[in-house]
Amino acid sequence: MDIQAGQHHDESVGSVVTLDLAEGEKLHVLHPQQIIAYRGPSSGRNDKLMNIKGMYRKHKLIQADFTGACRLIAALPPGFSLKMIKLEGSDDLLYDFRNLFWYSSGIQMRTKLLSMKNMLFSRDVIKMKFDGVGQIGLLTQGLVCQEQLHPTEPIYVDASSVIAYPENAKLELTVYGNHLASQHMNYHFKMTGQGTVLFHAGEHHRRLQQDMNDDGVIKRFLREVIPFGGVFIK
16 A cells, blocks of 8 residues: 655645555545545445444444555645554554544454543543554644653653553543642643553644734733633633
8 A cells, every 4th residue: 555645835725645555455444524536446435334332432424445456535634644553463552533544454443442440531431452464544633742651650641632552551630740830731641551652742733823822911921820710811
């Protein structure tokens, strides 16, 4: 499978990705509405109902399976990027279903029911895990970061930015820093364990842009120093 990404300098325009499938290759697309052009036999696309857990998580009913030889052209919205990950059969990461764009043949996607504790932390019931050898494509807001976990020294990651983490990682929902710092940050996952955590930076780009476009230093100061100032001071 050959993948080419076309980027635009103007982030408001978005970007496109071209995927060329060789004869007999298969690709399972979980956001088929993003496919804006297709070259190949009409019979090369086969849409089907997702399983019940998939319907629950994505609030959608359809996934599209493509069989090569064919070419797909997909549109990525402004601010989104595509991250390709190669799996070698030993992946133990749990992925957020919302970020999954496609996965290739040779990979089996399984749903993993989270523990009650992790359900409360992540506000998710299930995550996705992959078996086999192949590739998956992730839709992310901004660039993807990857950090190694440590068995005892925690890393704090903004909970809204986490894409995937190891199945056996230890999670705790918390904030960090002094009193003022903890008042003015999102909840973070405090993580320890083995393996890597993946997270994206898109939401924080928008926050900085909002701060830069804010309408006054005094209002910004009051929002920061007054508890819940961001709620009451507009």
